[in-house]
Amino acid sequence: MLAAAPVPPIPAHQLLVFLLQVGTLLMLAFLLGRLAMRFGMPAIVGELCAGVLMGPSILQQAAPGLGDWLLPRDPGQFHMLDATGQVGVLLLVALTGIHMDLSLVRRRGSVAARVSIAGIVVPLALGVAVGLLLPGSLVPSSADRATFALFLGIAMGVSAIPVIAKTLMDMRLLHRNIGQLILCAVTVDDIVGWMLLSVVAAMATTGVHTGDIALSAGWLAVVLVGAALLRPVAGFLLRAAARAPGAGPTTTVVVVLALLGSAATQAMGLEAVLGAFVVGIVISGCGGLNRERLAPLQTLVFAVLAPVFFATAGLRMDLTALVRPAVLLAGLGVLAAAILGKFAGAYAGARLSGLGHWEGLALGAGMNARGVIEVIIAMVGLRLGVLGPEMYTIIILVAIVTSLMAPPILRFAMSKVEHTAEERLREQTFGAPDTASR
Secondary structure, eight states: OOOOOOOOOOHHHHHHHHHHHHHHHHHHHHHHHHHHHHHTTHHHHHHHHHHHHHHHTHHHOHHHHHHHHSSSSHHHEEEEEHHHHHHHHHHHHHHHHHHHHHHHHHHHHHHHHHHHHHHHHHHHHHHHHHHSOGGGGGTTTSSOHHHHHHHHHHHOOOOOHHHHHHHHHHOTTTTTTTHHHHHHHHHHHHHHHHHHHHHHHHHHHHHOOHHHHHHHHHHHHHHHHHHHHHHHHHHHHHHHHHSSSSSSHHHHHHHHHHHHHHHHHTTTOHHHHHHHHHHHHHHHHHHHOOOGGGGGHHHIIIIIIIHHHHHHHHHTTGGGGSSSSSHHHHHHHHHHHHHHHHHHHHOOOOHHOOOHHHHHHHHHHHHOOOOOHHHHHHHHHHHHSSOOOHEEEEEEEEHHHHHHHHHHHHHHHTSSSOOOOHHHHHHHHHOOOOOOOO
16 A cells, blocks of 8 residues: 655745735734724724735735735635634634623513614615615626625624624723613624524525525524533533633633534534634533633734734725726715614614614614624625625725724714613622723
């Protein structure tokens, strides 16, 4: 028998370019992220701009020779960078799930349900309508128009829990009733959004066939049953890790569960991010987690892996496409539909629940921020071939603009909402969050 030939190691030049790519992107993402925070913007804005600077919008125009050397169009080279970003985004989504408070959803009950349902249905419907009306030049030839429209609707319907939570903490609104209701409604929105994304992603892969859609829905049910079965196992592993000294065992258990969960949903034909998200929610609710031991993992993900992912996402943005009138008009239309749909849906849900005008406006402002989640969805769409470069750039810009809109509108609306005695008591009991490190 002949022994199989050993797999050759990464060529020296390919490794050199990869190290320079990661180091340069991380350095720029850190510097521009800090600069964005200095001006009161989310760090993700600066991190995306790091990729824009090194991508086709800036570097390829100013110094094409350097751009081609540092970011060659060789798929194998770029896939190494992509893989690094993918690990980062899966852990980021898992941590997002871990920090979800599902008990808050249960406490807020019917009000949260009405706000969240209206907050996702209205923008989703508007997004589908816009997707059906956009010119064919913006729909990739490999994509089905219905799948494209559904994908755009999902991108319109989601919100970004990390951006919203940080905004509420920075503005000292977490103790307010509206602040808690925003987080509650967004939690439900994002759970529904991830599930819909997985079904539409499967449609993009296999085509729009009734049998395939039913199969995807069936796999979704398997995921939910698997999550229930995973809960006692995860609790046992986390309690065992908590008895060991140091944060290492807990970090390893969380990362292993997140990656294996991602692999499971990817194998089912659903998106890997759904598995990471579900595992995060399972870990959050199993009761065996010592959250203080997650600090090293959070530092690594938020300070290193996630910025590399967002910078990589920025690399794929081509702002020069906006020079074309058709693309610019489409971008303005998508942005208007995204903002109008989210505000109208959240406001209608609030009014139907007996809340006032300014409370409805505050809910719309908070839920309108897309941020991190929309960037992830845009990357999924580009990878699946549902989105072309122009629509990808438009959706990333929607994520940035809506995230920047949230703080000033929230500040104005909440200045009109009475600060109740219950809210003051809650603030005294739990204390105002320390945002100095943010």
